[in-house]
Amino acid sequence: MNASNGLGDFEETSNVGIKSFFDSSPPLKDAAEIKKKTEEFMQKNSFSEKTRRIVLVTSGGTTVPLEQRCVRYIDNFSSGHRGATSAEYFLRAGYAVVFLYREGTYQPFCRSLPNNPLLECLEVTKESNITVRPPYDQTVKKAISNSHVAISCGTLLKLSFTTIFEYLQNLQLIASSMSSLGSRALFYLAAAVSDFYVPWESMAVHKIQSSSGPLDMRLAQVPKMLLVLRRDWAPKAFCISFKLETDKEILLKKAGAALEKYNMNMVIANELLTRKEEVIVVTKAGNIVVQRDRTRADADVEEPLINLIVDEHSAACKSLE
Numbered sequence: 001m002n003a004s005n006g007l008g009d010f011e012e013t014s015n016v017g018i019k020s021f022f023d024s025s026p027p028l029k030d031a032a033e034i035k036k037k038t039e040e041f042m043q044k045n046s047f048s049e050k051t052r053r054i055v056l057v058t059s060g061g062t063t064v065p066l067e068q069r070c071v072r073y074i075d076n077f078s079s080g081h082r083g084a085t086s087a088e089y090f091l092r093a094g095y096a097v098v099f100l101y102r103e104g105t106y107q108p109f110c111r112s113l114p115n116n117p118l119l120e121c122l123e124v125t126k127e128s129n130i131t132v133r134p135p136y137d138q139t140v141k142k143a144i145s146n147s148h149v150a151i152s153c154g155t156l157l158k159l160s161f162t163t164i165f166e167y168l169q170n171l172q173l174i175a176s177s178m179s180s181l182g183s184r185a186l187f188y189l190a191a192a193v194s195d196f197y198v199p200w201e202s203m204a205v206h207k208i209q210s211s212s213g214p215l216d217m218r219l220a221q222v223p224k225m226l227l228v229l230r231r232d233w234a235p236k237a238f239c240i241s242f243k244l245e246t247d248k249e250i251l252l253k254k255a256g257a258a259l260e261k262y263n264m265n266m267v268i269a270n271e272l273l274t275r276k277e278e279v280i281v282v283t284k285a286g287n288i289v290v291q292r293d294r295t296r297a298d299a300d301v302e303e304p305l306i307n308l309i310v311d312e313h314s315a316a317c318k319s320l321e
């Protein structure tokens, strides 16, 4: 089943709605382990020789299960390309990155690898050794070394989610760990988050039977977490949300409305078809169009975008010193 479920309008969010969403969600597996890893990561990057700024990059789309023993789910189009690419540029800019990604989507440093890297990149030699076949050898070496450097230096922490329940519980947990960083924390919320879901307690336990005839299902609204993130979880952080639309006319209106309503520092507006070419950064001071360098075939729109964000975040940190 494939429906665009993460891209709708914003709605009123109340503390009651948020509390009842979390209270009724199935508990996050490994929550204690995730909390420990996140806190160690914050500690390491706050008190090492170089105190770093830390960004949470969310990436990919959340699923909405239709059954507790899930056979079917609602999904959306997000590939995680934006998040993975952005994470690379944040690392280059000296940030420590928590990369919260949808299982199975793009990963930092692996974007240029083929879909089936093991089978397409590797070959067995006459001596039964495994080697990387040209022309992938350089790309693979670069991907492995960049990723290993980031992970072994402790500047990249990867955490995964699949469902809307896992995503929002992870977001809350990570945001609470990041609140102690004050203005050094940056939230870059590129994930396509489901707007509608089936509450756990009203969800069928077993596979829904097609023999019962056409399916009527009422989906509840997922509470928007941006307000509570800004107000309660990490009030001093620099917060960037995204807005995706297919109609340019309404895109900027909605991005502007989200900026005001959720008190974001920036909203990145993008259109579905041109999202890899151009984005519009909506701020209280005005809109900035950011385009990829079209003179370079391999240029990413995220390169100038992250440069701009780093400058704005630096200015915000300085103004609060």
Ligand code: PMT
Pocket: 006, 007, 008, 059, 060, 077, 078, 079, 080, 081, 082, 083, 189, 190, 191, 192, 193, 194, 195, 222, 223, 224, 225, 226, 240, 241, 242, 243, 244, 245, 270, 275
């Ligand atoms: O992954 P790619 O294929 O590269 O595509 C990238 C992208 C188009 C998905 C990305 O650039 C993007 O625009 N992501 C946001 C998509 C969107 O419009 O989501 P939304 O309108 O449902 O949410 C807007 C913001 O509110 C998001 O920052 C989201 O994190 C946040 N949100 C959404 C729902 C919810 N219940 N709580 C939230 O906080």
